Amino acid sequence: MVEASAPGKIILFGEHAVVYGRPAIAVPLSQLRATAVIQPNPQSGVQLIAPDLGMSASLQEAVPDDPLAAAIHQIQRAANIAQWPDMIVTVSSQIPIASGLGSGAAITAAILRALAQYLDLPYLLTDEQISALTYEVEKIHHGTPSGIDNTVVAYERPVYFVRRQPQNLIEPFAVGTLLRLLVADTGVSSSTKLVVGDVRRQWEADPSQFEALFSTCGEIAVAARQAIERGDLPEIGQLMTRNHQVLQTMTVSSLELDRLVQAAQQAGALGAKLSGAGWGGNMIALVTMETETAVRQALLQAGARHVLLTTLI
Ligand code: PMV
Numbered sequence: 001m002v003e004a005s006a007p008g009k010i011i012l013f014g015e016h017a018v019v020y021g022r023p024a025i026a027v028p029l030s031q032l033r034a035t036a037v038i039q040p041n042p043q044s045g046v047q048l049i050a051p052d053l054g055m056s057a058s059l060q061e062a063v064p065d066d067p068l069a070a071a072i073h074q075i076q077r078a079a080n081i082a083q084w085p086d087m088i089v090t091v092s093s094q095i096p097i098a099s100g101l102g103s104g105a106a107i108t109a110a111i112l113r114a115l116a117q118y119l120d121l122p123y124l125l126t127d128e129q130i131s132a133l134t135y136e137v138e139k140i141h142h143g144t145p146s147g148i149d150n151t152v153v154a155y156e157r158p159v160y161f162v163r164r165q166p167q168n169l170i171e172p173f174a175v176g177t178l179l180r181l182l183v184a185d186t187g188v189s190s191s192t193k194l195v196v197g198d199v200r201r202q203w204e205a206d207p208s209q210f211e212a213l214f215s216t217c218g219e220i221a222v223a224a225r226q227a228i229e230r231g232d233l234p235e236i237g238q239l240m241t242r243n244h245q246v247l248q249t250m251t252v253s254s255l256e257l258d259r260l261v262q263a264a265q266q267a268g269a270l271g272a273k274l275s276g277a278g279w280g281g282n283m284i285a286l287v288t289m290e291t292e293t294a295v296r297q298a299l300l301q302a303g304a305r306h307v308l309l310t311t312l313i
Contacts, residue, residue, distance in 0.1 A: 001039040004113035006130075008032040008095040009102035009152040010183060010275045010284055010310070012228075013243055014221040016199050016250060018146040020211075022218030023162045023169075025225060026152040027312055029183070034093035034106035036114035041086040046072070050091040050107075059084070065140050067104060071111040074133045079121050087118065098189035100276020105149040108137045130154040142193050144200075158312065160225050177231030179312040180287050182264070182295055186256035187305035188280030195252055195277040202251070216246050237270025237286045244273035252278030259302050260285075267291065267298035 007028040014024025041047055046059035048068045055068070062069035068091060075081065091111060095103035112133050116124040123129070131147075131154035138145040146163045151170055162169040203210035220243045227235040244261055247253055253261075257274045264272040264285035272285040287295045292309065299307050 001037065002114050002117045003035060003037045004110050004117060005033045005035040006106040006109035006113065006153050007102075007156055008034075008106055009149060010181070010282070011100070011148065012275070012284070013224045013239065014217050015274075015276060015278070016196070016247070016252060017214035017217035017221075018148050018161065018163060019144060019196060019199075020203070020214045021163055022214050023160060023221040023225075024146070024148055024217075025158070025160055025221055025228070026148050027158045027310075028152055028156045029095075029101060029310055030156065031308070031310065032095045032101065034091065034095055034103065034110040036107075036110040037090045038114045038118040039088050039090075041088045044086050046084050046086070047088045048072075048091075049088060052093050053091070053097075067107060067137060067141065068111060070137045070140055071108045071133075072115065074136050075112060075115045075119070075121075075124065078124055078129075078133060079119065081119070085119075089114070096185065098191060098281070099185060100190070100192075100274075100278075100281030101183075102149045102153050102276075104141055105134050105138055105153040108134045109150070109153050127155045143196060158228075160221075173225060174229055175231075175312050176229050177233065177313075179228070179233075179236070180289065180292060181310050181312070182269075182285045182287055182292065182299065182307050183275070183282050183310060184260050184264075184285065184299040184304035184307045185282050186254070186260065186280050186303070188254065188256055190277060190280030192277040195279050199250060199252060210250070213246055213250055217243060220246070233270055233286065233288070237272075240271030240273045240284070240286055241265065247274055247278060254279050256280065256303060257283050260299055260304055263298040263302035264295050267295040269295045 018024035134150035160171040261272040268291035269285040
């Protein structure tokens with residue numbers, strides 16, 4: 001039996017603009033993980049079991065765009081596998097789905113890692129390979145993913161990311177001081193594909209306005225990386241709040257997200273913004289040890305379903 005896992009993620013700066021080649025920053029959310037377990041199947045065939053997704057099917061029965069089956073097909077292509085051993089692939093995840101925390105990418109990366117171990121394919125086990133294969137699966141579900149989700153989930157480190165040809169720029173970087181982030185869930189699920197599609201329509205209708213908005217997000221991400229490296233908490237917070245304002249102009253925020261962002265600010269957070277595609281999902285607030293409790297309470301009072309603390313160093 002083998003077991004492998006991958007973390008969730010949060011986008012600290014630059015969502016959406018990253019699809020259009022601007023820099024963005026994402027960090028792993030290591031306390032929320034997706035896990036894949038592979039064991040021999042006493043019966044013949046490959047069985048896929050995912051209790052959290054309400055799924056139990058054989059590989060042949062799975063619909064073509066099933067995310068579990070898609071991960072298995074990626075390994076099959078990459079390693080030229082003609083015949084699968086009889087095995088049971090069980091996937092579980094603590095990461096809420098459709099909420100901007102990278103659940104899809106984490107589930108895929110966990111399955112890929114577990115399969116590569118089970119089949120003894122060490123050359124597929126590098127972070128780079130896992131990220132590249134996860135990206136292929138992300139494309140099925142998200143249309144035009146930037147590649148930031150699969151990167152941070154596979155590398156499990158804070159990354160400064162720029163989508164570009166022929167190769168993305170991926171720079172892991174140091175965090176200068178402890179960052180305390182509260183991650184609050186609106187409880188509203190949202191489809192990344194729909195939000196990304198809506199931004200594309202707006203960009204097509206008014207390219208100069210949207211190019212300018214994306215560039216502002218890119219400048220914020222560059223400044224944020226420097227502020228994070230030197231540990232300048234007030235500056236990081238201000239940049240988060242500015243990034244949220246630009247995302248509001250792009251119309252990817254929502255009443256629930258804005259309410260949580262405002263509640264966090266009023267309760268003393270250094271900054272707050274939505275995280276991920278928007279229209280629902282999660283927001284993040286930068287707090288200190290002193291403000292953490294007040295901000296958490298304010299978020300819950302303003303309607304957050306869950307609030308969790310993550311720290312980065
Ligand atoms: O998967 P989500 O909801 O965290 O959104 C990903 C971030 C986007 O920038 C909106 C899309 C992308 O592919 O980078």
